[in-house]
Amino acid sequence: MDTGEETPARLRGMPSRLLSMLATHAQRLVGDALADADARTYHYALLAALEEFGSASQAALSRRTGIYRSDLVATINELADRKLLERTPDPGDRRRNVITLTREGRRHLGRLDALLADVQNDLLAPLSAVERDALTGLLGRLLDHHTR
């Protein structure tokens, strides 16, 4: 995505475009950082949800993370293979699995947290603290409006 030459004005000024392009850059930063820890966005989201809300069924985790339950299967497989979480049948509801964070999972999440904190700084580097707040405020409001 190296626009060495002139970019069409229409694209340069269109919010949805700015958003997409910047999100692409952000995702590359995030993706590269996470890759250093053999992780992806879904891994982080899932681990974070588990730590903050505790063990839960896959369906509940799907709702909390926004990851489709179909995609969650593979994500959980990957993390379970590495013993970062455990998948056990729910005795109280035999349709469900209970997903539980392991000690190593929690440690892994800590590493990812640190990596991602750096990324946020790089991403927002040119903005002052006030501007950063303004940006996240505006983004948050838009997101609320479109998800709620």
Place this chain on the structure above:
Amino acid sequence: MDTGEETPARLRGMPSRLLSMLATHAQRLVGDALADADARTYHYALLAALEEFGSASQAALSRRTGIYRSDLVATINELADRKLLERTPDPGDRRRNVITLTREGRRHLGRLDALLADVQNDLLAPLSAVERDALTGLLGRLLDHHTR
């Protein structure tokens, strides 16, 4: 991406995440709107570049739009099949093709412009004019910083 339940605080406040999620929503809006005209993001970017800067080689268009030259091949094929642009060998440099917008291509672009203007409004609906400017300003600065 329907987060019906609670979202982890870490994700709710992380700029890169807000950005990605909002960009996803924006792209869905844009994608749906463009789909009504049998178009995709790449189509619009390419047509816009052609109208603003005139006929050009595929490599030049790749630089201007940020679309990889490999992906541009298919995009141009699709639009050429629909007579929205023309691909002719460049007599002055036999490595190159000259891509030229047709009259119908220009008309098609006009339709897409209208569709996308509506999408921008929907996207930014909850923001005042001042806030919209603030947002695009901040996004633009970040994008500049990361591409330049």
Place this chain on the structure above:
DNA sequence: TGAATTCGTTAGTGCGACTAACATTTAGGG
């Protein structure tokens, strides 16, 4: 009890971003 719903899972789609490799053609440096 029968119908509708929930849950985990498999399989497959679409789009955008990105890489590698190749043949052809052009441009540049000794």
Place this chain on the structure above:
DNA sequence: CCCTAAATGTTAGTCGCACTAACGAATTCA
């Protein structure tokens, strides 16, 4: 002038994320 390096168009892949359809098994509800 030649030879090497670079540019161009093209084919063929990969990857990640978002999303749909369909299924069997288990549970809830009317």
